[in-house]
Amino acid sequence: MKEDEKKELVTPGEVLGTASELKAGKGAYFSANDKTIYASLTGFRSIIPAPIDATDQRPTVEVTGHKAHGAVPEPGSVVIARITKVMARMASADIMCVGPKSVREKFTGIIRQQDVRATEIDKVEMHASFHPGDIVRALVLSLGDARAYYLSTAKNELGVVSAESSAGGEMVPISWTEMQCPLTGQIEQRKVAKVGA
Template sequence: VMCDQTMCIPGERLCSSEQYQAGRGTYVRHGSVFATLAGRVERRKESGDNLLLIHVQSVHSQQLVPEIGAIVICKITQLSSSYAKCKILSVRGSYLNTSFRGMIRKEDVRSTNRDKVEIYKSFRPGDVVVAKVLSLGDASCYLLSTAENELGVVIALSENGDAMIPLSHDQMQCPKSLIKENRKVARPQSDYLSF
């Protein structure tokens, strides 16, 4: 769990080594943790450790870019009868500094009965979706797929703003109003949801 993010320069004292364990981009000297590079200071709790871990992410580190076959987490922004447009937020479990645009075409929503897919019965604007990058598409967006059972909608809100509960591979339900809505629901996979 992230608890702080600030900027630092090389040689800057970050904290006491009694409070934090030195991680990537840091070193310990005379009971203090110092930065070895310029970047963003990140403090997080590591499972099983008593001390928080502190590390520095370089300001010069390369931007993560979606590549073919990568699992991404995206948010649906717009629907048409033949595709859903989305904003890619995470690649392989790592948040992006800048988002990329993606598109899930009607024929890439599921692997069976592709000709019967209706986009508005699969996604809604605001849905959070786990998808796979099919191709780099054109210069404006990546082509994505949810055609595997593990891919699809993982978070959806009802019209009231309540988090919906998956009922089956194609339906979710509002826990308060009990209204059911159609979605292309992802089978839960903790590997894809570490964001």
């Protein structure tokens, strides 16, 4: 029996096993709530035995995407996302690109209030940082939960890279907290990404 024949196709959120028996590898994540390992992408489940000299002898479970799938966000990667909803304590976004590669599956990200910027965190106003439709550059902090990745815009080079004003103009950054509409001259608050970073 060839290796490929026994590989099983899994989808995001599908249970791969328990943490007492397995470790989460690529394409999988561990949920502390129920001590279970879940798939974070669509692909094939595979079990990798632990090295003989490893202290932890649990095998690692991985999900490897099939070739048709685009890039997958991972902690530490920089993504481009479109803001879909802004709430009092967080904003949600659809991840469109991981680095230079576009994604083919739908990945959702959440930017929490404490992850918007590095300073004066308690003064962050989500509605003054992002608007629905804004394009942001963000860093993937972690897998969050099964539904969304946690994103951060706390570095200078992260934040809004493209925004449309209420008049429909492509806004121009004028400071790290403001963008201006070229059509009306109206200034709107944003957490702006430093240009040329």
